[in-house]
Structures are given as C-alpha cells and as structure tokens.
Amino acid sequence: MTTNRFIVLKSRPSGKVRASDFEIVAGPVPSPAGGQLLVKNLYLSLDPGVRNLLGVEEGYLPPIAIGNKLSGTVLGRVIETRHSSFEKGDLVLGRGWIGEYSLIVPNDLCWKFDPRLYPTLSSAIGVLGITGRTAYFGLLEVGRPKTGETVLISGAAGAVGSVAGQIARINGCRAVGIAGGETKRRRLVEEFGFDAAVDYKGRSVPELSAVIAEACPNGVDVFFDNVGGIVLDAALSRMNWAGRVAVCGLISQYDAAPPPRMTNLFYIVAKALRVEGFLLAQFADRYAQAVTDMRRWIAEGLLRYREEVAEGLDEAIPAFLSLFEGTNQGKTMVRLR
C-alpha cells in the first residue's frame, strides 16, 4: 500500500502562525468515492488566504478542525477517477490536500487543463492559475478601471498584486504600488513597470496617506487591496468620488491582535465608494478568456511574474510562514517529485 504524507493542523494559531501549529503526518492513500478524483500532487500552491481556514470563524469555507488535513490549491495528475468528466492521466488543478496525494471533488475551482497551453507547468498554478486569474477578475470585474484612471495596489510585490498592477497598465491606467521595504518598492517600478511605488513600512496612516497622494496626483479611482488594516485606512483617504476598492485579501489582519483603528471609513459615504470582496469562482465561466489574455501578454513581454518554488513537502511549512513574514518573492509554491 502506498503512503500519503500530508500536513495537519496541530493547534489553532491565536496570533502569528508558527511552524509548531502544523505537523507532517503519514497515512494510507485513500480510494476515491463516487464523484471524486485521486490525484498525485505535482505542485502545491501556498496562499495567504489559507490563514482564513485556521481560525474559528466560518468564511467561504468552514474552518479546518484540529488534527485535520490542510487544504489548498494543488496541481496534479489523476491516478484514479470516479468522475465522468475526468480520465486517468488528466492534469487537474483544484482544491486538494497540502500533501503528496489529494482526493478532489471537482467544482468551480477545479479544472482540467492542457499543458500545451501553458508555458510551464508551474504557470498553471501561478500566473495563469488562481493567483493570476484573481488579479485579472478582481481588477477588471470588481475594480472596473477605465482608461486613464489611477489604480493603487497594496501587497503589490506579491503574486496577485504584481499581476494586478501590470494588467492595470495594459489597460491604460496609471499603476501605483504599495509594498513593504525599499527592495520591493524598487522592484515594482524596475521589474514590473509600475508608474510609481511607495513603501508603507514604518509609516503612520497620515504619513502613508501623504506619500500615496504624492504618487497619485489625480487621486485613486481603483484600489486593489491585498493588505487591509492601516494600508486600507490610508488609501481610503485618497479615493476619488465613486471610487472602487476591490478587496482581495486582508493579510495584515489575519495575525493582528488587536486590529487597527479605522479612521477613514467615513469616506465610503463621503465619496460614495464601493468596497467589494470577491471569490474567483464567481467568474468561472470566463476563465478561458483570462488565460488567453494573460498568455498573450506574457508572450508579448507585457506581463512578468516571479515564482518561489520550494522543493518537497518538508519545505512547505517554512514556505507558508514566509508569506506572513513578507520574505517571499512572487508566487509561492511547492514542487513534489
């Protein structure tokens, strides 16, 4: 019998996520029930959003129980199928286990894909997978920028933010990024072609608000927010009338205890803002268009991306923690052999 190794939640993090909250456990590889797929994982996506599943509150998915397997986006090959739309050997991307094998129940966030359409296998889980599609639909469908508008992006050096900023520019907008630290700030302008970028580190809300104003002389029409907290608070103060905030993630708030005071929420009324969260699956019927567009932009050199690939399951926990340290560079994933 083959063994599966996977990560389980050992304790519920009360603040900062620690390595000791997780454990690698071995167990039998299960058989798929009706409607399920058994997949040998090739790549595991590590996403800050998984932090939402470690708390006690129910979000779009129920929280993971102590002792249960961590789940997330995986890319793998079907080795046993009990679902009529999938065959043995298919490459799939879906919600599986952070481990060597996954049972997958196909849904809106699970798709089969043709590797010939992807420049690399890792791009299918990164820039052309969940992260890139999240940037694409979050910016274009939730933020709805118009040509000539200013788009501000927080967490802009991250896998989603860097793609969102470049798509803003491709759509004729001024793209301004917010990132933590001078290295990331410079990378936004020099590597990803943002029109301007600011460093939020060590800045109070009024200070950050002032540097945003400098970088956005015409105000902010769309704010694509991956961060929340004081970064959101500062950005709200610079929104233009009828501005849109696409709330992609609030990574700063997962660990924060206590959460920051919000001084600028009244701009939601004063400027008639729309602040909107979203889930990628809402746009499932248009995935193909997103992949086609982004593949073309990559080929034309308009869309660049970075990947940070950890090797083997043993590296998955440190790589996951790096998402919250701000030390990761680009889309973070684990390659399994």
Next chain:
Amino acid sequence: MTTNRFIVLKSRPSGKVRASDFEIVAGPVPSPAGGQLLVKNLYLSLDPGVRNLLGVEEGYLPPIAIGNKLSGTVLGRVIETRHSSFEKGDLVLGRGWIGEYSLIVPNDLCWKFDPRLYPTLSSAIGVLGITGRTAYFGLLEVGRPKTGETVLISGAAGAVGSVAGQIARINGCRAVGIAGGETKRRRLVEEFGFDAAVDYKGRSVPELSAVIAEACPNGVDVFFDNVGGIVLDAALSRMNWAGRVAVCGLISQYDAAPPPRMTNLFYIVAKALRVEGFLLAQFADRYAQAVTDMRRWIAEGLLRYREEVAEGLDEAIPAFLSLFEGTNQGKTMVRLR
C-alpha cells in the same frame, strides 16, 4: 432692505458638536446672480450628514469655512428667479442656507414640486423628500434585497432607518432594526412594524453580534447602515455570503476620537461582501417613482413616519445637536414663519 438671519460656523468641532460652534448672524438678503434663485425658506431640514461639512476633510462637498453660512436642505418659495426653469412663487426643495432666506443654484438635488401631490408640506422635506428617498434608493438600489431575505437596519428609529425598514417589509423581507435604548427598540416593532429589534446600547461587539444572530436566525443579507463603528463591526460578523451593506451614514464616527477598532472587516473577503456608499443624486432620474410609491404606501397605511418640528431659527441649533444625542424622534426639521 429686508434682513436675513442665518447660522454661521464659529469654530470647527474637534469632537462632539457644541452649541458654541455656531452663531446666528444677521445680514442683508442678497440678490440672485444669473442661474440662481432667491428663496424664502419655509422648512429647514436638519441632517446628521451636515456634520461632514464641519470638518477639515473634503467629502462630496467642500468643508464649510469658519465664519461661513451653514448649508443644508431647505424647502421654500421662490421670491426672485434668474433661472429659466423656475418662476416666482414656485415651491422648491434644494441645498440652501440654514437661515430665513437662501440663494439656491438648482442642481440634481434641487427640485420644484407641486404641493397637491404631498399630504403635507413637511412631508416634502421629510418622508417624501431627501430622507425618504434616501431610504428608498439606498435600500432598493444599493442593498437590492430579494423577497424572503433578511434586512438589518441600524439607526432604525431615525428618519431614514424607520422608512428603510418599512420598505424592506413592503418588499417581502424580514426587517430587523438596531436602535439605542429600549424605548426606541420597542417603537420599531410596535409602531413601525419591524419583525424584530435589538438595542445596541452598552453592548460590546461580540454581545451585539450575538443578539443580532438571535434576531436574524437566517443571517443578514442586506445591512442598511446609518451608524458605522461597533454597530457596523458587529453586523459584518452576521452577513451572509454575497451580502450587501448599503452605507448611508456613519453617524457614530463623526464625533468619535479615537475611532473604534474594526475586528470584522475580513468578512468583506471571507463572505464576498459588497459595502457601498451612495449619494441620493445618483438616482435623480427616478425620484418621481420613489415619491409615487411612497405616497401610495402612506395612503395604504403601510408606511408610517414621525416628524420632529422645531419652531423658528432660534431652535435650529438645539435641534441639530439633538441628532447626535439620540434624543430626536423621526425627521428633524425647523419651521419658519
């Protein structure tokens, strides 16, 4: 020469608004310039939103400078016109001065009206004026409740909130109100027909969240928020997937220093919420429909309202302050002779 008496801003309130921040001043009645109307005010609307204009930050209107006239919604009769769409003797509602006479520049929030279509003149500035229309469009167009959904309303005993709750019920929704104090709470159920109501006073966010959960066993689909702060924070924790928050006002935050910590903003992502501010003028092309609907609902006994009418300009300042004390009952206005 006739004299105009009006209220000017004497000092910028840094926290709570005080009577000493305002002064009644006398001056000449001005002549209208091209495009303007000179109006003898009959009713002055007192609205919490005016608080936005007393600070230093620019909202949908620029802040009022120290020594300048307070402006707000007024209802009056045109006594001199230099605008081709208005004649002497017309009854108009528009943005004017909180005083005996106003110069009005007609815009989307200024309209001429036929008093025969309104049960009383005061209803034209209240339930069928800005407040009622704000409730109507904020609920139906921003909140977009569907039959059978649960609509939660904060500031529910106020002029806007009480109308929003009744319109929710007329549209087949469960209406649940939040108000301050047992008297107001009971009035919501007994006078305005809400399905349930809770008192936020003296409650922490988790406590308020728990009583909201009790009153909304199926969760909250639409939250019509007049209050913000901890009330908004508690309500966010009870929103259903793809819920909508129509942000009508954040009255609790005008005076608050420091503003409350927001613990539940992450639900915007976790539940894919839409949180949206609005300005009534966005719906100017559909005012007639709102008035027709609400007039019918009043006639049918489905829509009730209260008015609190102060007599004479000298009572305007205490009546304005009452908006922030929670002591006013229903739409607050001043009648001038």
